[in-house]
Amino acid sequence: MTFDKIYQYNFPTTIRFGAGASKELGDYLLKNNLSRPLIVTDTIIAQLSFFKAIIDDLKKKNIAVEVFPDIHKNPVKSDVYKGTEVYDATQRDAIVGIGGGAALDVARAIVLRVNHREDLFKYDDLIGGDIYVTNDVPHFITIPTTAGTGSEVGRSAIIADDETHQKKILFSPKLMAKIVFADPLLTMELPPFVTAATGMDALTHNMEAYLAKMPHPLCEGIALEGISLISQSLEKAVNNPDLESRSKMLIASMMGAIAFQKGLGVVHSLAHPLSSLLDTHHGLANAVNIPYGMQFNIAGFEDKFKRIARTLELEDENGEAVVNYLFDLNSKINIPHKLRAIGVKPEHVETLADLAIADFAHPNNPKPVTREDFKQLYLEAL
Known part of the structure; x- marks a missing residue:
């Protein structure tokens, strides 16, 4: 097009x-x-x-x-x-x-x-x-x-x-x-930080929708194409935007929202409490948490992660490669790897875990998430 x-x-x-x-x-x-x-x-x-x-x-x-x-x-x-x-x-x-x-x-x-x-x-x-x-x-x-x-x-x-x-x-x-x-x-004049944070939000929507446990082949196909478009365009949209990269990101964002009628998952339940408790930008909260949430989801869903890795055109078609890709992408668009870099402190973890287990997103995660899981994920990301 x-x-x-x-x-x-x-x-x-x-x-x-x-x-x-x-x-x-x-x-x-x-x-x-x-x-x-x-x-x-x-x-x-x-x-x-x-x-x-x-x-x-x-x-x-x-x-x-x-x-x-x-x-x-x-x-x-x-x-x-x-x-x-x-x-x-x-x-x-x-x-x-x-x-x-x-x-x-x-x-x-x-x-x-x-x-x-x-x-x-x-x-x-x-x-x-x-x-x-x-x-x-x-x-x-x-x-x-x-x-x-x-x-x-x-x-x-x-x-x-x-x-x-x-x-x-x-x-x-x-x-x-x-x-x-x-x-x-x-969207052409969005600051790099906003482009990065909102773009990672769109990627989280597509990835979590693809993995969500409710069967919905239509949404899964849309989510995979959304992941592909973001992989082609987000880094450029942040660091050297042009009409093509901005257009692909806008399409991929809409695709993520269409796909996530299938459901979201653990990453959004990690992110929502950061926004409500600490007023963290929603996209930034997703961006920092997504590698950890995806790592949590690999075991038992290796075939789905193989499909994501293939969509991202990664050399190794497995979940670990997807997680490494997410950390690398965050680095390229200046998103920190750790929650402490965005104001989260150890004393916040218990309250965050309480809010996360009460959140609406994780029941659609492909595997169950306990309060202890949320606590450990926050500590790992801290």
């Missing part, structure tokens, strides 16, 4: 992919008789030139824009409530999420809350709350600005409790965007 034209995919939602795709937003809104969107983003993106250009284009088309950027980098329930208040007070008719995983998760949760006003966590998928998502939801559009979470194509939002920091999953097919404008040009 060439990287200077726009393609349309319908998988599972409509995806307009390619350089300049984000410029189609205004015409799309008008075509759908929408003129009062709430734009949900974060405070950093709200200051960037491409975001201001999107807003200016909408205003030129007489679209009345309201921007809500007041969110945490690891989103909490109060962010969603504040955004819904703005939606109500300014009488919006659509929601557009522009940003990385945090902005898109908050946007999706506001989409839910607009017409579902009981306590937000009543709708937690882990306690069967999806059955209560019965009302209509506002028209929802996503524009990703990082190649990491793939939230733009998802059906769920991860929101933490303000007090306990425990993460909840809000899920429903109703929460899928009507359309995604995936424009790699919006």
